[in-house]
Amino acid sequence: MPLSISCSEKNKAGLVILNGKVLTIDEKNPMAEAVAIDGGKIIAVGTTKKISSFISEGFTKVIDARGRLVIPGFNDAHVHFGPLDPDFIELRYITDPAVMTQKVAAQVAKSKPGELIRGGHWVHELFTDKLWPTKELIDKVSPDNPVILDRADGHSTLVNSYVLRMSGITKDTEAPFGGEIQKDPVTGEPTGILKDAAMDLIRTGNSKVTRSIEEENERKWQGYLLAMKEARELGVTSLQNAGAADFQVYEKLQKEGLLTSRIDIGEPLTADTAVLLKYRETEKKYPKTGDWIRFGYLKAFADGSIGSSTALMFEPYSDNPSTSGLAMWPYDEIEKMIVTADKMGFQIGVHAIGDKANNWVLNAYEKAIATNGKRNSRHRIEHSQTVSLSDIPRFAKLGVIPSMQPTHCISDKLFYEKRVGYERCKGTYAWRSFIDSGSILAFGTDYQVEPLNPMEGLYAAVTRKDRLGEEGEGWFPEQKLSMEEAIKYYTLGSAYAQFMDDRKGMIKAGYLADIVITDRDLLTIPEDQIMKTKIDYTIVGGKVVYSKEE
Structure with missing residues (x-):
């Protein structure tokens, strides 16, 4: 099939997707083969033959989906989005608490005394012993630096003795409303785990990294x-x-x-x-x-x-x-x-x-x-x-x-x-x-x-x-x-x-052209292939903002 054919000026599209398996999420037109896009919006959805009529040679960008799944772009309804920190200690999915010690030690080695060390995403239920971590894990490698390591849920954090000292948290400190200071059942001393509102007590006294305003920005x-x-x-x-x-x-x-x-x-x-x-x-x-x-x-x-x-x-x-x-x-x-x-x-x-x-x-x-x-x-x-x-x-x-x-x-x-x-x-x-x-x-x-x-x-x-x-x-x-x-x-x-x-949220004429094309058919693959699925194209407002092929 030729991918460049004549069309009227009125019907030409800036971008078309052909030969796809289009899951539209539109109940009135649940599946299609192709999509035409112009001006940031979807202008037509239908068969490859129909949508090919929107192609104008030298004007229309054509994506041949080659049978791949085409779906609306993902809309994450609950994120905490912001700049990524290259110095953040990633602890997601660790099973050995000793990894905390090792990673904190490595970051301390790259930091100045008093500089704040941050990390997180640990889940103690994944640890082999399933126990809450304690400050002793990190105290020995961070005597001169404040360390804050958040649990994955963001409702608990592990801090070292440096932070407890700077925060004035002792065995006699009462937890604020909506918070908990975890204490050793034998000694009564804080273990280093602070929950929810108790995290507001944290003071680090940290030394600021020496960067200019321009460098920090x-x-x-x-x-x-x-x-x-x-x-x-x-x-x-x-x-x-x-x-x-x-x-x-x-x-x-x-x-x-x-x-x-x-x-x-x-x-x-x-x-x-x-x-x-x-x-x-x-x-x-x-x-x-x-x-x-x-x-x-x-x-x-x-x-x-x-x-x-x-x-x-x-x-x-x-x-x-x-x-x-x-x-x-x-x-x-x-x-x-x-x-x-x-x-x-x-x-x-x-x-x-x-x-x-x-x-x-x-x-x-x-x-x-x-x-x-x-x-x-x-x-x-x-x-x-x-x-x-x-x-x-x-x-x-x-x-x-x-x-x-x-x-x-x-x-x-x-x-x-x-x-x-x-x-x-x-x-x-x-x-x-x-x-x-x-x-x-x-x-x-x-x-x-x-x-x-x-x-x-x-x-x-x-x-x-x-x-x-x-x-x-x-x-x-x-x-x-x-x-x-x-x-x-x-x-x-x-x-x-x-x-x-x-x-x-739908692939439908008049809707914003936010579309993704996946490298596997999510509708038919075995469940063990779902998380291995990658994105081949991401289109936002009719513009290709990511292409694995390019």
């Missing part, structure tokens, strides 16, 4: 470029930042033609109307009618995490009956913040992991409706991890979006039943139950808590098995999704959560 700028590169290589065309970020940096990226993922940026939830009025001014500058840099939702935390045993539960933890988790705010304060912000028309997203935390947030959203009236608010609960079975239908009834991250399921299932017991796990990562009750899911990763790679999330959603693979049907397999469903909630579902489902 350049270092951060390169960190943003590395982060953007990672996103486009993984096919992530949209990012919904969970909380605040620097709008001006993304404006600069856009101005220089380096913004290769669309981004929503929010702010912290508050009941302070003066602050909310300032947010409203920011929202006017970055409106929801925009397509690139937009004001997102207001974020708050209701509780901690299951991994750190700080998620707020109705009943005590099965493996630690002395605690039922931690509330980050008293309920009355959560309700006040939600009702106030809702009245002013903001979208709200509250982090809730435990069943009690989810119940509290649903109650507060219900109160907002009773007080302010019902509207198309699309409020969210970020994570929605462990939910009482009786609360699951309330999400759809109240119009609340479960914003969920599938990889948390396969990371946390290692310890979930140990923490909360079998019965409570029935409402854990309950994707199928949410859908059956009428909810629209929004999928993401919680990057950098979890890797940004969408393939890991898709694998988790359809298998509920650990990353190494395992026999059987997976963990609570009745909650699994089909691959097509998983892709839908990673694209159109996430777009719905940000009020963009009218123009993003």
Whole structure:
């Protein structure tokens, strides 16, 4: 078939994709072969013969998909996006705590006395002894440097004695509301583990690295470029930042033609109307009618995490009956913040992991409706991890979006039943139950808590098995999704959560041309091939921003 044929000036496209297996996520036209794009938008979807008529020789760029899968670009509904730090100590997936010692020692060797050493992403349940790490692991190699190593969930951190000393944390220090200072049961001394609000006590007294302002700015700028590169290589065309970020940096990226993922940026939830009025001014500058840099939702935390045993539960933890988790705010304060912000028309997203935390947030959203009236608010609960079975239908009834991250399921299932017991796990990562009750899911990763790679999330959603693979049907397999469903909630579902489902999340005429082409057919390959799948092309706004072939 010739790839360059004549067409009318009116119908010519800047880019076409031919000979593909196009999963459109459009219920009215679920599968196609080809796509025509112009002016940043999709102008036609159909057969290769039909779309070939949009080719204008010398004008149209043609991608021959050669039978590969073509899907909407991935829209990560919950990320903590920002510049990557080249000095960060990566501890993801380590099984031997001694690796912490080795990596800290190596970084200390490259650092000056007093310079802060940071790292993280460890999970003690992956350690061979499954014990919480202690300051002794790192004290011996970091006597003159502050060291902070965050757990993967971001709700606990390990610090060395240098940091404890600078922070004034001793055996007599009481933990603040919503926090815990882990102490040795025999000596009463701090072990070096601080949880949630107790992390706010950290003081490092660190010596600043001697860099000029220009050098520091350049270092951060390169960190943003590395982060953007990672996103486009993984096919992530949209990012919904969970909380605040620097709008001006993304404006600069856009101005220089380096913004290769669309981004929503929010702010912290508050009941302070003066602050909310300032947010409203920011929202006017970055409106929801925009397509690139937009004001997102207001974020708050209701509780901690299951991994750190700080998620707020109705009943005590099965493996630690002395605690039922931690509330980050008293309920009355959560309700006040939600009702106030809702009245002013903001979208709200509250982090809730435990069943009690989810119940509290649903109650507060219900109160907002009773007080302010019902509207198309699309409020969210970020994570929605462990939910009482009786609360699951309330999400759809109240119009609340479960914003969920599938990889948390396969990371946390290692310890979930140990923490909360079998019965409570029935409402854990309950994707199928949410859908059956009428909810629209929004999928993401919680990057950098979890890797940004969408393939890991898709694998988790359809298998509920650990990353190494395992026999059987997976963990609570009745909650699994089909691959097509998983892709839908990673694209159109996430777009719905940000009020963009009218123009993003489907391969459909009139929609934004955010598209990826994969090197394997996710709809037919065996499950052990899903995480090995790579992106061949990433297209954002009709522009090829990544091509493995080029």
